[in-house]
Amino acid sequence: MLIVNTETCIGCGICEANCAFGAITLEDGIAVVGDTCTLCGSCVDSCEVEALCIEGAEKKAPVDLSAWSGIWVFAEARHGKIAPVAFELLGIGRQLADQRKAPLTAVLLGSDLHDKTDELIAAGADKVLLADDPALAQYREDVYGKVLEHLVTKYKPEVLLAGATAIGRSVIPQVATA
Known part of the structure; x- marks a missing residue:
């Protein structure tokens, strides 16, 4: 489940713009998640103030890509x-x-x-x-x-x-x- 922290959300609209499924809208300056949300996480990744999170999803450590080449x-x-x-x-x-x-x-x-x-x-x-x-x-x-x-x-x-x-x-x- 996608959770919006209403205390942190600044209503910038970046999450809405990054949602490929049109599942996020801004209402009264706060992000609201609709039924078409697929939990893809693109909104979470784009939220600069970290107002969005997926419940039950643990943040993974970044993968070290330095060994990958060619x-x-x-x-x-x-x-x-x-x-x-x-x-x-x-x-x-x-x-x-x-x-x-x-x-x-x-x-x-x-x-x-x-x-x-x-x-x-x-x-x-x-x-x-x-x-x-x-x-x-x-x-x-x-x-x-x-x-x-x-x-x-x-x-x-x-x-x-x-x-x-x-x-x-x-x-x-x-x-x-x-």
């Missing part, structure tokens, strides 16, 4: 062929990696793709992480998601780029949530 591109492949979007992303990823002075890594999942890594290097990747296994021959969201999650946790990239394809849109939210 730009990754999820190089989607189907039927033994790298998707064109992977090459587009490598071009953008190369620019971003150069700006950040970070390595660019292509991540390739599938089966019998050993001969495809040179294509990714030629397209701008500094290195390729290849997960090549018969279990990855056919795309399965849960399996690909677990493999990507493991790689991200182990190697800690700063950015992971993926195409807005059916595969990208299904697997990347799972990885992001994890």
